[in-house]
Amino acid sequence: MVSHPRKGSTAEIRMAKTKSQDRSMSRSALRRLREKEIRYNTILKAAENLFAKKGYHRTSIEEIADLAEVSTGAVYFYFKNKEDILIKLMHEIGHQLRKLLGEELQKADFSFDSFQNIAFAFLRDFCLSQPEKLAIFFRESAGRSSEVEEQRKQLFIDLTQDIKEAFIRINEEREKNSVSGFAPELIAVCIVGVYERIACHYFLWKESSKEDVEDIAQKSVSFMLGGIESLIKG
Amino acid sequence: MVSHPRKGSTAEIRMAKTKSQDRSMSRSALRRLREKEIRYNTILKAAENLFAKKGYHRTSIEEIADLAEVSTGAVYFYFKNKEDILIKLMHEIGHQLRKLLGEELQKADFSFDSFQNIAFAFLRDFCLSQPEKLAIFFRESAGRSSEVEEQRKQLFIDLTQDIKEAFIRINEEREKNSVSGFAPELIAVCIVGVYERIACHYFLWKESSKEDVEDIAQKSVSFMLGGIESLIKG
Amino acid sequence: MVSHPRKGSTAEIRMAKTKSQDRSMSRSALRRLREKEIRYNTILKAAENLFAKKGYHRTSIEEIADLAEVSTGAVYFYFKNKEDILIKLMHEIGHQLRKLLGEELQKADFSFDSFQNIAFAFLRDFCLSQPEKLAIFFRESAGRSSEVEEQRKQLFIDLTQDIKEAFIRINEEREKNSVSGFAPELIAVCIVGVYERIACHYFLWKESSKEDVEDIAQKSVSFMLGGIESLIKG
Amino acid sequence: MVSHPRKGSTAEIRMAKTKSQDRSMSRSALRRLREKEIRYNTILKAAENLFAKKGYHRTSIEEIADLAEVSTGAVYFYFKNKEDILIKLMHEIGHQLRKLLGEELQKADFSFDSFQNIAFAFLRDFCLSQPEKLAIFFRESAGRSSEVEEQRKQLFIDLTQDIKEAFIRINEEREKNSVSGFAPELIAVCIVGVYERIACHYFLWKESSKEDVEDIAQKSVSFMLGGIESLIKG
DNA sequence: CATGAATGAGTCTTCATTCAT
DNA sequence: CATGAATGAAGACTCATTCAT
Numbered sequence: 006m007v008s009h010p011r012k013g014s015t016a017e018i019r020m021a022k023t024k025s026q027d028r029s030m031s032r033s034a035l036r037r038l039r040e041k042e043i044r045y046n047t048i049l050k051a052a053e054n055l056f057a058k059k060g061y062h063r064t065s066i067e068e069i070a071d072l073a074e075v076s077t078g079a080v081y082f083y084f085k086n087k088e089d090i091l092i093k094l095m096h097e098i099g100h101q102l103r104k105l106l107g108e109e110l111q112k113a114d115f116s117f118d119s120f121q122n123i124a125f126a127f128l129r130d131f132c133l134s135q136p137e138k139l140a141i142f143f144r145e146s147a148g149r150s151s152e153v154e155e156q157r158k159q160l161f162i163d164l165t166q167d168i169k170e171a172f173i174r175i176n177e178e179r180e181k182n183s184v185s186g187f188a189p190e191l192i193a194v195c196i197v198g199v200y201e202r203i204a205c206h207y208f209l210w211k212e213s214s215k216e217d218v219e220d221i222a223q224k225s226v227s228f229m230l231g232g233i234e235s236l237i238k239g
Numbered sequence: 240m241v242s243h244p245r246k247g248s249t250a251e252i253r254m255a256k257t258k259s260q261d262r263s264m265s266r267s268a269l270r271r272l273r274e275k276e277i278r279y280n281t282i283l284k285a286a287e288n289l290f291a292k293k294g295y296h297r298t299s300i301e302e303i304a305d306l307a308e309v310s311t312g313a314v315y316f317y318f319k320n321k322e323d324i325l326i327k328l329m330h331e332i333g334h335q336l337r338k339l340l341g342e343e344l345q346k347a348d349f350s351f352d353s354f355q356n357i358a359f360a361f362l363r364d365f366c367l368s369q370p371e372k373l374a375i376f377f378r379e380s381a382g383r384s385s386e387v388e389e390q391r392k393q394l395f396i397d398l399t400q401d402i403k404e405a406f407i408r409i410n411e412e413r414e415k416n417s418v419s420g421f422a423p424e425l426i427a428v429c430i431v432g433v434y435e436r437i438a439c440h441y442f443l444w445k446e447s448s449k450e451d452v453e454d455i456a457q458k459s460v461s462f463m464l465g466g467i468e469s470l471i472k473g
Numbered sequence: 474m475v476s477h478p479r480k481g482s483t484a485e486i487r488m489a490k491t492k493s494q495d496r497s498m499s500r501s502a503l504r505r506l507r508e509k510e511i512r513y514n515t516i517l518k519a520a521e522n523l524f525a526k527k528g529y530h531r532t533s534i535e536e537i538a539d540l541a542e543v544s545t546g547a548v549y550f551y552f553k554n555k556e557d558i559l560i561k562l563m564h565e566i567g568h569q570l571r572k573l574l575g576e577e578l579q580k581a582d583f584s585f586d587s588f589q590n591i592a593f594a595f596l597r598d599f600c601l602s603q604p605e606k607l608a609i610f611f612r613e614s615a616g617r618s619s620e621v622e623e624q625r626k627q628l629f630i631d632l633t634q635d636i637k638e639a640f641i642r643i644n645e646e647r648e649k650n651s652v653s654g655f656a657p658e659l660i661a662v663c664i665v666g667v668y669e670r671i672a673c674h675y676f677l678w679k680e681s682s683k684e685d686v687e688d689i690a691q692k693s694v695s696f697m698l699g700g701i702e703s704l705i706k707g
Numbered sequence: 708m709v710s711h712p713r714k715g716s717t718a719e720i721r722m723a724k725t726k727s728q729d730r731s732m733s734r735s736a737l738r739r740l741r742e743k744e745i746r747y748n749t750i751l752k753a754a755e756n757l758f759a760k761k762g763y764h765r766t767s768i769e770e771i772a773d774l775a776e777v778s779t780g781a782v783y784f785y786f787k788n789k790e791d792i793l794i795k796l797m798h799e800i801g802h803q804l805r806k807l808l809g810e811e812l813q814k815a816d817f818s819f820d821s822f823q824n825i826a827f828a829f830l831r832d833f834c835l836s837q838p839e840k841l842a843i844f845f846r847e848s849a850g851r852s853s854e855v856e857e858q859r860k861q862l863f864i865d866l867t868q869d870i871k872e873a874f875i876r877i878n879e880e881r882e883k884n885s886v887s888g889f890a891p892e893l894i895a896v897c898i899v900g901v902y903e904r905i906a907c908h909y910f911l912w913k914e915s916s917k918e919d920v921e922d923i924a925q926k927s928v929s930f931m932l933g934g935i936e937s938l939i940k941g
Numbered sequence: 942c943a944t945g946a947a948t949g950a951g952t953c954t955t956c957a958t959t960c961a962t
Numbered sequence: 963c964a965t966g967a968a969t970g971a972a973g974a975c976t977c978a979t980t981c982a983t
Contacts, residue, residue, distance in 0.1 A: 037963090060382060062296060065956060067966095076965045078959085087957065144388075147381040148294060154378075158444045165440070191458045194440050195433045202432025203425075206399070210392050224425045224470060231469020232462035267983070275946080299973060310948045315975065505942090528850060530764060533977060535945095544944045546980085555978065612856075615849040616762060622846075626912045633908070659926045662908050663901045670900025671893075674867070678860050692893045692938060699937020700930035735962070743967080767952060778969045783954070948980080959969080 045083050048073040049097070052090045057137035061091060061145045088149070092156050095146045098138045099160040103167055105130060110171040114178070120230055124222040127200055132208040133218060143205055161197065168193035176237075192233055199225060279317050282307045283331070286324045291371035295325060295379045322383070326390050329380045332372045333394040337401055339365060344405040349413065354464055358456040361434055366442040367452060377439055395431065403427035410471075422470060430463055513551050516541040517565070520558045525605035529559060529613045556617070560624050563614045566606045567628040571635055573599060578639040582646070588698055592690040595668055600676040601686060611673055629665065636661035644705075660701055667693060747785050750775040751799070754792045759839035763793060763847045790851070794858050797848045800840045801862040805869055807833060812873040817881065822932060826924040829902055834910040835920060845907055863899065871895035878939070894935055901927060 051072035055064040066087055070077045084090045109126050113119035132139055146157050169189045176189075203225060207213040213221070285306035289298040300321055304311045318324045343360050347353035366373055380391050403423040410423075437459060441447040447455070519540035523532040534555055538545045552558045577594050581587035600607055614625050637657045644657075671693060675681040681689070753774035757766040768789055772779045786792045811828050815821035834841050848859050871891045878891075905927060909915040915923070 041963095060384070063384075066958085067956080070966095077957090077967095078965050079963085081958070082963070145382050148296075148379050148383075150294070150297070161440070162444070188458045191437075191455065192462065194436050195459065195462050198432040198434070198436025199429045200432070201436060202428050206395070206428050210396070221425065224422045225429065227469050228426065228429050228466035232464075232466035234469070235461050235465020236458060271946085271983085278946090300975080301973080311975085312948050312977085313946080316946065316948095321974070509942095528852070531852075534979085535977080538945095545946095545978090546944050547942085549979070550942070613850050616847050616851075618762070618765070629908070630912070656926050659905075659923065660930065662904055663927065663930050666900040666902070666904025667897045668900070669904060670896055674863070674896050678864070689893065692890045693897065695937050696894065696897050696934035698934075700932075700934035702937070703929050703933020704926060739962085739967085746967090768954085769952085779954085780956085780969050780971095781967080784967065784969095789953070944981105944983085946980105946982095949977100952974100952976085954974090955972090956970100959967105960965105961967095962965085 041083075044073075044075065044079065048075065048080055048083055049090065049094060053094055053137050053141060056091065056094070056145045057140040061149065088153060091141075091146060091149065091153060094141055095153070095157060095160060098142045099164070101138070102127075102131060102142070103164060106164075107167060110167065113171060114175055115230075115233075117226065117230060120226045121222060124226050125218070128203075128208075128218045128222055129215075132204050133213075133215060136208060139204055139208055143201060144209065165190070165193040165197050168196055172233075188236055192236060195232060196229055199229060278307075278309065278313070282309065282314055282317055283324065283328060287328055287371050287375060290325065290328070290379045291374040295383065322387060325375075325380060325383065325387060328375055329387070329391060329394060332376045333398070335372070336361075336365060336376070337398060340398075341401060344401065347405060348409055349464075349467075351460065351464060354460045355456060358460050359452070362437075362442075362452045362456055363449075366438050367447075367449060370442060373438055373442055377435055378443065399424070399427040399431050401427075402430055406467075426467055426470060429466060433459060433463060509551075512541075512543065512547065516543065516548055516551055517558065517562060521562055521605050521609060524559065524562070524613045525608040529617065556621060559609075559614060559617065559621060562609055563621070563625060563628060566610045567632070569606070570595075570599060570610070571632060574632075575635060578635065581639060582643055583698075583701075585694065585698060588694045589690060592694050593686070596671075596676075596686045596690055597683075600672050601681075601683060604676060607672055607676060611669060612677065633658070633661040633665050636664055640701075656704060660704060663700060664697055667697060746775075746777065746781070750777065750782055750785055751792065751796060755796055755839050755843060758793065758796070758847045759842040763851065790855060793843075793848060793851065793855060796843055797855070797859060797862060800844045801866070803840070804829075804833060804844070805866060808866075809869060812869065815873060816877055817932075817935075819928065819932060822928045823924060826928050827920070830905075830910075830920045830924055831917075834906050835915075835917060838910060841906055841910055845903060846911065867892070867895040867899050869895075870898055874935075890938060894938060897934060898931055901931060 048069060052064070052069045055068055055072060059068075066077050066080055069090070070080050073080075080090075084093065105126050106123060109119070109123040113123065146153060148154075169192070172189045172192055203221060207217065207221060282303065286298070286303045289302055289306060293302075300311050300314055303324070304314050307314075314324075318327065339360050340357060343353070343357040347357065380387060382388075403426070406423045406426055437455060441451065441455060516537060520532070520537045523536055523540060527536075534545050534548055537558070538548050541548075548558075552561065573594050574591060577587070577591040581591065614621060616622075617625075637660070640657045640660055671689060675685065675689060750771065754766070754771045757770055757774060761770075768779050768782055771792070772782050775782070782792075786795065807828050808825060811821070811825040815825065848855060850856075871894070874891045874894055905923060909919065909923060
């Protein structure tokens with residue numbers, strides 16, 4: 006399997022220049038490394054498209070290989086098996102989502118604006134512009150093997166945890182009430198639920214457009230802020 | 240249900256001339272009808288268990304037949320194909336859910352109590368006591384064929400519609416503000432999302448117990464009421 | 474199995490009138506007999522339609538039963554099994570065909586006219602007006618089990634034999650040449666072949682109409698007469 | 708034939724730089740290609756034997772695979788499905804037949820000898836020496852799905868067309884009568900019919916031997932020549 | 942006799958996975 | 963490393979046939 010190629014590849018390339026003998030070696034080695042990474046991503050991207058379009062089970066390895074312009078064997082060089090592709094995809098999307106939200110959550114306070122920003126990040130930069138990832142994260146990854154389900158569960162829990170922690174932080178900053186009624190986990194679960202269903206309802210089922218995003222964002226933020234306030238006050 | 244056999248009404252009348260014979264006919268006919276219905280439900284129940292436990296795809300028709308103690312052929316006598324079983328299950332659960340909520344929504348106003356009742360109905364009488372149905376409705380029915388997806392989508396939309404209409408009604412009764420900012424659909428979508436995720440998070444993944452229900456119900460209701468108020472005020 | 478109901482049923486009915494006690498018995502017995510015969514033929518007719526339209530293998534017993542408005546069990550009361558239906562159909566059509574040709578062959582001499590009559594009988598009264606029978610006799614009955622194949626073979630041989638014998642008779646009547654070159658069997662085989670292919674080509678594949686019959690008849694007769702003359706002269 | 712793998716021509720050129728390596732590449736590539744072709748033909752041949760012996764429907768894919776000494780999967784690698792095998796077989800036999808006759812028809816005139824040659828080619832080199840192909844072409848390929856029927860029809864029409872065109876050509880060469888009564892299509896249909904039935908009658912049903920061929924050929928040719936002459940004279 | 946529910950063997954077909962070249 | 967032919971287990975589905983009522 007590919008040793009997760011997320012290492013600063015450009016840095017490696019620069020260093021390789023200095024060493025004399027290595028040079029030719031490095032060059033081809035580096036090229037191969039780069040090509041491997043490219044292949045890996047090509048296959049992943051092909052799978053993403055097909056899973057989103059045809060569904061996980063109705064997509065065969067051969068189709069993925071064809072779209073990625075590699076052999077079926079090559080797919081098995083880069084991934085343990087079919088399920089592994091789905092899991093890798095899920096994680097990639099999960100990481101991306103957490104990063105997307107994480108950045109906004111960092112700067113967030115209990116202002117309407119910071120919530121609005123989060124909502125926009127999710128609706129515009131994820132749901133609207135990457136519907137394939139949406140379909141895989143919220144639809145195709147559900148109802149598979151227990152292995153997939155386990156990983157999926159963990160991803161959702163991580164996501165929920167991110168939100169929960171952000172709330173705790175924000176609340177501490179406010180320094181007012183660590184009053185009884187405050188339930189960060191449940192708040193996080195509710196928020197994830199709201200966004201999940203909005204994603205499915207408006208972007209997988211109805212095909213909402215850019216114009217709708219504004220309205221959805223505003224209203225959902227209003228809803229959630231109201232909910233949070235209500236819970237904080239106990 | 241089973242394609243109810245066209246009872247030749249004229250024939251029945253003619254037969255009815257002799258009391259005794261008619262009765263025995265009716266008896267055996269009725270018994271057979273009942274038995275058919277029982278078989279149908281036995282198979283459906285077997286599928287429900289297996290789908291929930293092993294997942295839709297890893298459950299074979301033979302396993303369903305075995306558990307229902309019928310032949311594989313019998314399964315195909317009662318259902319068009321495997322997908323049909325899932326669809327029938329989905330609808331059954333969907334109807335049950337809508338009925339469960341519908342009854343509570345009838346009597347609901349914007350009081351905390353009526354919301355609490357709805358939450359209890361869902362959490363206690365559905366999530367907690369029928370985890371198989373939960374798994375099928377929120378997990379196994381997702382990510383299947385486009386036919387299944389279509390039906391699932393419709394069920395969710397119907398559910399959302401129920402809630403939306405209830406809100407419109409309640410709001411009219413209140414007679415205060417049918418003001419601008421009110422967005423019944425989005426509210427309904429949010430509520431469905433909150434309950435869906437709560438169901439998955441607390442009852443499919445974590446195995447929450449009866450004790451937790453109270454707390455979850457209270458807090459989620461508080462969250463949603465707050466959200467609604469916030470949205471109504473615009 | 475039905476004791477081949479080809480007994481002068483009307484005669485039986487008439488006789489039954491005379492016997493006193495028998496009367497009520499006879500009546501219901503006769504009615505039942507008649508009903509049985511009707512059922513038998515209804516099923517056969519249903520099978521004929523379906524076999525011709527959808528093909529033998531793609532027609533299920535249930536479909537036949539449905540079209541004949543009886544239960545599947547009833548089909549098995551009147552016929553040993555599915556194959557038996559095909560065989561019975563084949564024989565019925567075969568007999569009809571032999572009768573049709575037999576009558577014409579009786580009066581035939583070596584005149585163009587008598588041949589023309591035979592051709593018309595076949596093309597008009599069989600191919601054109603009973604395309605279902607055509608399809609079953611020349612298409613659907615081919616390529617089945619060895620049992621069917623055996624019976625089919627025998628029917629074709631019988632048909633060929635009829636023609637062969639007619640030729641021998643005609644030739645003897647002429648009293649001219651029982652010369653060497655004369656080969657009644659081969660002539661009969663050729664004639665059957667010509668008609669079989671004409672039937673398939675013009676009436677199963679191309680959908681020739683009434684207008685074409687005249688032309689086809691004339692030319693095919695000319696062809697065959699020429700062929701026969703040529704063979705007789707050696 | 709096997710979907711000939713797209714030989715990347717540019718790649719070949721680059722490789723060709725080193726003679727030895729290129730050659731070995733070519734060798735193994737060619738060998739693999741040859742082996743693929745062989746496999747394809749092995750499977751086809753196995754199917755031919757079994758279809759002829761047991762009939763199309765009573766032959767399972769597994770049996771074909773067993774006889775060809777491959778896995779069932781391999782059969783599906785080379786053929787789309789079971790029907791595809793039959794269609795491929797039909798076409799192969801059809802082409803062979805058309806080639807066989809085509810060659811003789813090229814040199815044919817209205818002489819007894821050239822007709823004799825055609826008859827011999829068909830009876831000796833096809834019917835007698837390849838009874839499996841005979842059985843498939845005239846028996847097993849009949850009465851299948853509409854797809855098969857369509858292809859079969861086309862093959863027969865092509866065959867008829869060949870004969871028809873040959874007649875037109877011959878007749879023009881003679882330069883006598885392109886007179887009215889001449890009906891090339893019907894003649895061709897008759898000839899195909901005669902040979903089809905002779906094939907079935909004498910070589911599928913009765914097991915005629917080499918000795919009979921001479922006699923059958925002579926007489927059938929005499930019949931057909933007579934028929935043609937008769938039709939030409941109108 | 943009629944019914945039609947039930948049977949279950951039989952088949953095609955798919956496709957993830959492997960491995961020799 | 964890459965290829966893609968080969969594998970074969972697995973599963974959905976059909977349908978002729980039977981038999982209790």
